[in-house]
Amino acid sequence: MSTAGKVIKCKAAVVWEPKKPFSIVEIEVAPPKAHEVRIKILASGICRSDDHVLSGALIVNFPIILGHEAMGVVESVGEGVTSVKPGDKVIPLFLPQCEKCSFCIHPKGNLCEKADFGIPTGLMYDGTSRFTYKGQPIYKFVSTGTFTEYTVVHEDAVAKIDAAAPPEKVCLIGCGFSTGYGAAVNSAKVEPGSTCAVFGLGGVGLSTVMGCKAAGASRIIGVDINKDKFPKAKQLGATECVNPLDFKKPINEVLFDMTDGKGVDYSFEVIGRTDTMMAAMTSCNINYGTSVIVGVPPSASEITFSPGLIFSGRNWKGSLFGGWKSKDSVPRLVSDFMQKKFVLDPLITHTMPFDKINEGFELLRSGKSIRTVLVF
Known part of the structure; x- marks a missing residue:
């Protein structure tokens, strides 16, 4: 009936x-x-x-x-x-x-x-x-x-x-895959040979790792306090993973050390915490680095920071649903999956x-x- x-x-x-x-x-x-x-x-x-x-x-x-x-x-x-x-x-x-x-x-x-x-x-x-x-x-x-x-x-x-x-x-x-993958390929426009850091290795963060790899990044650093997520991150494209709890210095300084004092080209905050948003932003290159906020922030959250952190040329931006126009893009993404272009x-x-x-x-x-x- x-x-x-x-x-x-x-x-x-x-x-x-x-x-x-x-x-x-x-x-x-x-x-x-x-x-x-x-x-x-x-x-x-x-x-x-x-x-x-x-x-x-x-x-x-x-x-x-x-x-x-x-x-x-x-x-x-x-x-x-x-x-x-x-x-x-x-x-x-x-x-x-x-x-x-x-x-x-x-x-x-x-x-x-x-x-x-x-x-x-x-x-x-x-x-x-x-x-x-x-x-x-x-x-x-x-x-x-x-x-x-x-x-x-x-x-x-x-x-x-x-x-x-x-x-x-x-x-x-x-949601999850498109949001993370698109943050890398659409919002950040990650370039071949670049260095990326992904803060948060949940479903969206791992999808961001996949997007960075698909875009040709040569170095993808996963950042998470849960080491159990590291093997999966490396399986999907992370070249190395770090746990902020393993270091006495702030994680942004650790990432600068890992990149010979340059900072990463692209960083992604995929958690939704203001402290990690700041850490991600300050871990990217002071002149041409781009940091993308992907994680959903709490309704009442606020960030206070020195304008000097972006005055030198850093780009700080947000990404919603990976920058995809939804009705146009979702059918294409499904088709790409069916054609085994991603897993x-x-x-x-x-x-x-x-x-x-x-x-x-x-x-x-x-x-x-x-x-x-x-x-x-």
Whole structure:
């Protein structure tokens, strides 16, 4: 029996307030309105950004359905939807691409004006939610909300992909892989023969390592306080790894020593901490070095620094979703994966049923996983 046009009851992982575990409950998912798409989620990765909401570091509206790195199949579409149809395999986009705003039109921009960042609403464009629990509206995280069997997104926030792509792998293209890989090849534009340092060797950091290698960097230094991540980093392209806890001097000075006093050409902060952002920036060459902030910073964080640190020519910039224009780029990235231009398997350490979501987050916090993928 078709579910199109009807309310769907399904399981979802709801967070009622910060610092509390997920509750698996039955919610109601309303049909898509005009220019909206209802998706049956097949797989969703666990990302550090989701955990920032749980810890209270990111300010959002509660109760909320988190999750933003997923793959699914279109269940139904609202009036006026032309880019996808029921049965299509898709990746929801936490960074929409409306293709109309000034950012989307600009060749260098990828932060669509429709993105639910800054002061997030957790709602659809019309200011309402398609999720309810016993009549109570439930918010969703960054335009997607994928820790649920069904979600509804705007057509701007969905990309049709190769139907043969494996859900439990290509879901990573919805965030982690694309964010890290793109930070190197798009945002930094790493050059052949250059020296790079990657701070944080989680799923996004390792993807950054992969991007640096693909761009031809001759030296890629992984930086992390968890030595267990070093073998995987070297497998994916790191030429050496260092643990800041092994040194008495600051890690930026260590990196200058390792590069004969020059500093690295490119550094990447892939953790989301202001102290490591400063360390990454001050580890790159004072004249032509580029440091890229990739990790999501806490909502209330601030940085104070001397202008002299960048006056000499350093370039300090941010990278959101790896600089990719999402709707255009995600299908191409999936195609590249299917053509074996890059691998995703080494990033995925755990695959588990959706109802084990709390265990998946414990693996993330304990440093025992790179990426845990939930399957539905």
